[in-house]
Amino acid sequence: MSSSGGVGSGVAEEVARLWRELPVRMDWAAVAAQWAGAAAAARAAVVVPAVRALVAVSLAMTVMILAEKLFVAAVCLAVRALRLRPDRRYKWLPIGGAAAATSSEDDEESGLVADAAAFPMVLVQIPMFNEREVYKLSIGAACSLDWPSDRVVIQVLDDSTDLVVKDGIDEVISYTKLRRGLCREGAEMAAAAAAVMQGRRWRAISSWRNAPSRRLDLVEKECQKWQGKGVNIKYEVRGNRKGYKAGALKEGLKHDYVKECEYIAMFDADFQPESDFLLRTVPFLVHNSEIALVQTRWKFVNANECLLTRFQEMSLDYHFKYEQEAGSSVYSFFGFNGTAGVWRIAAIDDAGGWKDRTTVEDMDLAVRATLQGWKFVYVGDVKVKSELPSTFKAYRFQQHRWSCGPANLFKKMMVEILENKKVSFWNKIHLWYDFFFVGKIAAHTVTFIYYCFVIPVSVWLPEIEIPLWGVVYVPTVITLCKAVGTPSSFHLVILWVLFENVMSLHRIKAAVTGILEAGRVNEWVVTEKLGDANKTKPDTNGSDAVKVIDVELTTPLIPKLKKRRTRFWDKYHYSEIFVGICIILSGLYDVLYAKKGYYIFLFIQGLAFLIVGFDYIGVCPP
Known part of the structure; x- marks a missing residue:
């Protein structure tokens, strides 16, 4: 029998013996003493060894993360010192010998007008879902790209279901007006309005679409506006x-006109590329047949909106400036970010196309493409404006997808990566160990288990000693390595670390869900974009303004539209509140009894959990 089995059986026998020896008239003091003895035995035999094991595992993972951060920092330092820009590592020449695809008087005078035939056919895909606040931004930016109009196709993939976006319903007309015959669409529109009032979304959509003269979708209307300007x-x-x-995305590639295209530029609905985006990225693909993907950097238009967006900027700046740069420079691989990138269509086909088996279809495609031998290049000098989620609810949904999806993908591909014969041994080790295990599993695990569980629990167990280097030195170096991505926010680094520790609870739950393929493993919630909703009021005089008219009800046939009631406690996050209380109690115990000196960290970390738990982070949606 193993030692752990012997210990467990010994504890069980001790508990059974105590139960048998209970007298008929129990001496409660004696019983309490006996149970205290049993608890002490269980603590010494089970709890302390388990926590010691967690300490050892946590320290080992912390060292792994430190080594990875130092390696990334060294690579990026070397790239900057040696000026190993992408255009020096790969061939890059302006297409057609011209600096711009569109002609102007200055271009004509200087002879820089390029032959349109020299430009490859490019497909620009913009997938969107209920993007009422930002759809004009992405479509307008894509239609303004410098590229010959007959050599580019803008493809808007609209999966919207929102009545305002999808069917252009811009008024809720009173039943009185409907009955008086003032509604142009008559009975069908009346049924649609009634369904809206009753909250029957899908019935409303069906009724409205069957109306004699259905209005154009807002997105479709925007596309037609650009079509009228000569945009394909x-x-x-x-x-x-x-x-x-x-x-x-998969359906979008099935259209006949896509067969003429060689490359695909992808932008989410809130992304606004500069006009020279294609001119600066496509040449890498044209002149280097081994490159499958050109990824550019995200730049955030609302980074200073609130503390939540500042924290996100710090995390994502490090990801792009260091992690993506290092992966591109050393391994010619990194995770595709799903937007602001240009793909070679042949590489997508070679990798098996888009798959929906996880919620990180972009990472899935990138891993499969690199296993086929394709290379990726990150171009950090090209920046694309985008929006960060500013509400905590939207951010939590996004982080669940970004944590659950990679863990689920790792489970599905761990064997395939090791068995692959087309890439080198070191590239496979990088994929399996650095990219997935350390970056997507260990990072989330050690952050919560070590800083939010092991350290607080060690206060209650005098037998547990954590070395100073594991509590102070290593975490400090890791933090400094990550904080250099956004020097302007360095003064927020302590608050950022506390917030990241809080979010580790949500991320580790998502990662476990992905590994076990349970519960919300395939949950897909589109990240909410507010656009300028928090900054400017909508112009109600414009033709595209959304107007909601108070409903005048003069008949019992249409019930009143009831406001959705939200109980005030529904917005609280009880897991974070519970963990915060436990950490603060550990801090109090450290001050009064343990005297280990962890109480300052425990108090502020527990307070951070409570602040997030009570939803005092981010902005309130309009």
Whole structure:
């Protein structure tokens, strides 16, 4: 029998013996003493060894993360010192010998007008879902790209279901007006309005679509506006949302006009590329046949909106400036970010196309493409404006997808990566160990288990000693390595670390869900974009303004539209509140009894959990 089995059986026998020896008239003091003895025995035999094991595992993972951060920092330092820019490592020449695809008087005078035939056909895909606040931004930016109009196709993939976005319903007309015959669409529109009032979304959509003269979708209307300006833009919808974003992208590639295209530029609905985006990225693909993907950097238009967006900027700046740069420079691989990138269509086909088996279809495609021998290049000098989620609810949904999806993908591909014969041994080790295990599993695990569980629990166990280097020195170096991505926010580094520790609880739950393929493993919630909703009021005089008119009800046939009631406690996050209370209690115990000196960290970390738990982070949606 193993030692652990012997210890467990010994504890069980001790508990059984105590139960048998209970007298008929119990001496409660004696019983309490006996149970205290049993608890002490269980603590010495089970709890202390288990916590010691967690300390050892946590310290080992912390060292792994430290080594990875130092390696990334060294690579990026070497790249900057040696000026190993992408255009020096790969061939890059302006297409057609011209600096711009569109002509102007200055271009004509200097002879820089390029032959349009020299430019490859490019497909620009913009998948969107209920993006009422930002759809004009992405479509307008894509239609303004410098590229010959006959050599680019803008493809808008609209999966919207929102009545305002999808069907252009801009008024809720009173039943009195309907009955008086003032509604142009008559009975069908009346049924649609009634369904809206009753909250029957899908019935409303059906009724409205069957109306004699259905209004154009808002997104479709925007596409037609650009079509009128001579832009080659296609508006595509499908009958269902199967596969979510991956399904939409996959369907988009099936159209006949896509067969003429060689490359695909992808932008989410809140991304606004500069006009020279294609001119600066496509040449890498044209002149280097081994490159499958050109990824550019995200730049955030609302980074200073609130503390939540500042924290996100710090994390994502490190990801792009260091992690993506290091992966591109050493391994020619990194995780595709799903947007602001240009793909070679042949590489997508070679990798098996888009798959919807996880919620990180972008990472899935990138891993499969690199296993086929394709290379990626990160171009940090090209920046694309985008929006960060500013509400905590939207941020939590996003982080669940970004933590659950990679863990689920790792489970599905861990064997395939090791068995692959087309990439080198070191590239496979990088994929399996650095990219997935350390970056997607260990980072989330050690952050919560070590800083939010092991250290607080060690206060209650005098037998547990954590070395100073594991509590102070290593975490400090890791933090400094990550904080250099955004020097302007360095004064927020302590608050940022506390917040990241809080979010580790949510991320580790998501990672476990992905590994076990349970519960919300395939949950896909589109990240909410507020656009300028928090900054400016909508112009109600414009033709595209959304107007909601108070409903005048003069008949019992249409019940009143009831406001959705939200109980005040529904917004609280009870897991974070519970952990915060436990950490603060550990801090109090450290002050009064343990005297280990962890109480300052425990108090502020517990307070951070409570602040997030009571939803005092981010902005309130308009």
